[in-house]
Amino acid sequence: MTSIRVRLLFSHLAVIVLAMGLSGALLLSFLERYFLQSTEQSLLAQARLTAQALIPGATTAGPPVVAQAPFNNALQQQQASNLALQTQNLSLPPAGTAVDLSYLANTSLQLGTQLTTRIRVLDQHGVALVDSWAQAAGTDLSADPLVAQVLATGQVGSRSAPLTAGATMDLALPVLVEGQPVGMIYLSQPLDDILVVLRDLRLRWLLSTGIALVLSGLVGLLLSGAITRPLRRLTVAAESVAQGRFDQPVPAGARDELGRLSRTFNDMTTRLRAARQMQINFVADVSHELRTPLTAIKGTVETLREGALDDLEVRDRFLATIAQETDRLIRLVNDLLLLSKADSEALNLRREAVDLAALARLAVERLAVPAAAKGLTVTVASDPNVPAAWADPDRVAQVLFNLLDNAIQYSHAGGQVGVAVAAGSGGTVLVTVRDEGVGIPAADLPRIGQRFYRADKARSRAQGGSGLGLAIAQALVQAHGGELWLESAEGVGTTARFTLPGEAAGFSTPASAP
Numbered sequence: 001m002t003s004i005r006v007r008l009l010f011s012h013l014a015v016i017v018l019a020m021g022l023s024g025a026l027l028l029s030f031l032e033r034y035f036l037q038s039t040e041q042s043l044l045a046q047a048r049l050t051a052q053a054l055i056p057g058a059t060t061a062g063p064p065v066v067a068q069a070p071f072n073n074a075l076q077q078q079q080a081s082n083l084a085l086q087t088q089n090l091s092l093p094p095a096g097t098a099v100d101l102s103y104l105a106n107t108s109l110q111l112g113t114q115l116t117t118r119i120r121v122l123d124q125h126g127v128a129l130v131d132s133w134a135q136a137a138g139t140d141l142s143a144d145p146l147v148a149q150v151l152a153t154g155q156v157g158s159r160s161a162p163l164t165a166g167a168t169m170d171l172a173l174p175v176l177v178e179g180q181p182v183g184m185i186y187l188s189q190p191l192d193d194i195l196v197v198l199r200d201l202r203l204r205w206l207l208s209t210g211i212a213l214v215l216s217g218l219v220g221l222l223l224s225g226a227i228t229r230p231l232r233r234l235t236v237a238a239e240s241v242a243q244g245r246f247d248q249p250v251p252a253g254a255r256d257e258l259g260r261l262s263r264t265f266n267d268m269t270t271r272l273r274a275a276r277q278m279q280i281n282f283v284a285d286v287s288h289e290l291r292t293p294l295t296a297i298k299g300t301v302e303t304l305r306e307g308a309l310d311d312l313e314v315r316d317r318f319l320a321t322i323a324q325e326t327d328r329l330i331r332l333v334n335d336l337l338l339l340s341k342a343d344s345e346a347l348n349l350r351r352e353a354v355d356l357a358a359l360a361r362l363a364v365e366r367l368a369v370p371a372a373a374k375g376l377t378v379t380v381a382s383d384p385n386v387p388a389a390w391a392d393p394d395r396v397a398q399v400l401f402n403l404l405d406n407a408i409q410y411s412h413a414g415g416q417v418g419v420a421v422a423a424g425s426g427g428t429v430l431v432t433v434r435d436e437g438v439g440i441p442a443a444d445l446p447r448i449g450q451r452f453y454r455a456d457k458a459r460s461r462a463q464g465g466s467g468l469g470l471a472i473a474q475a476l477v478q479a480h481g482g483e484l485w486l487e488s489a490e491g492v493g494t495t496a497r498f499t500l501p502g503e504a505a506g507f508s509t510p511a512s513a514p
Helices: 004-054 070-082 145-153 192-242 257-305 312-343 356-366 368-373 393-409 457-462 469-479 503-507
Strands: 058-060 085-088 108-111 118-123 128-131 157-160 168-177 180-190 352-354 377-382 389-391 416-423 428-435 483-489 493-501
Touching: 004 058, 004 118, 004 157, 004 168, 004 180, 004 192, 145 157, 145 168, 145 180, 192 257, 257 312, 312 469, 352 393, 356 368, 356 377, 356 393, 356 416, 356 428, 368 393, 389 393, 389 493, 389 503, 393 416, 393 428, 393 469, 393 493, 469 483, 469 493
Parallel strands: 377 416
Antiparallel strands: 058 168, 085 108, 118 128, 118 180, 157 168, 168 180, 352 389, 416 428, 428 493, 483 493
């Protein structure tokens, strides 16, 4: 399997090759077109100079010479300055007589120039009168497609062959005297110089592309290494996490996406470590909670076996202890089952419009005996305009029972416990349970609600608590879409508040919705 570093490197090089290829092809195409246009304009200028030198009063057809860029102007000026016509046996006709180019038939033409342009002068029938190469004089060129086109249209004609060895550009320029065509100037320019220049440019482009690829490859190796190095560290750390080791953090110094990924991974590892520790603690706490009643039951049974069955008073007391510890086990298992359902979102809530004040009064009645034993005054207050809650009455009654039970357990004798029901924000119902008890130490307050956690472990266990009451209350409230939180000051008391959706939510929530 190809590594991501190799893929990054090849993708980087592919972009470089594509960019260099497109830019080089476009540049060479532009230069080829530019050189051909420059050559055509140069031939046009040479043809007009030739016509003016050989034919008195001659004018030429076709468009004016196009203004070129400074480089092309310099090229044309050099060509024009290098063009010098040397003629022999040239006898110009007298002024004022009809011009007939037949007087050029015995004229020889030589170019005193560094250029390789071939100049031919043709009459109005396409017959060559003068040839600077002394090859085609007297030859009928009317069958030449370019010559035939110019004879038929009376306009300038040009053609160029593909840029290969021996290719030429031809240009035919009609010559007029007093508006009447008398012949044409036929020029041919070899394109070997342009071909050499383009080949040299193409070679230089290929060389620069190769150098760019080498340099880009080195840069790509460095960049891909910088990108894949954090990924390799993440891979090693992920393998460690898969093996159950959470002690290998990933350096996250960069502030880019990889740095954020590393920090997120470290945060995930920290959370996994905390979750694993919570799981270990949870198993240990469950084992401890189960061991205590099971040990008591086992000890009681062994005592009964050793002869306590014969003493009816002792037997009844021991059987009552077994029943009490069995009930404790049943409550613990039921609580764990409830929390498991809440974690898996499998609670089946049977929602309906619920009067929370009435539920609070029922919870107070159920706890009247322990409240009276401590001389507590328990009150329920409700705003007359508070809406009904949209909730499962049995689950909410369990929440109220757990909160009131905690408030009564941790209140001072002769104190007060109050329950208040009021309208909350956003169409919710707010329930407050306040006591004037021992309160919760500030160091323990953030952990209250964790499973099996007790701020006063010895007292809670002695009173039969398992440390699951607040965890169950919180899970049930959250299952309804509400929120539960605590406020406490040590020695002053504790206030527990939770919210539930109002009855208006029932118009959009099915009665059996979880």
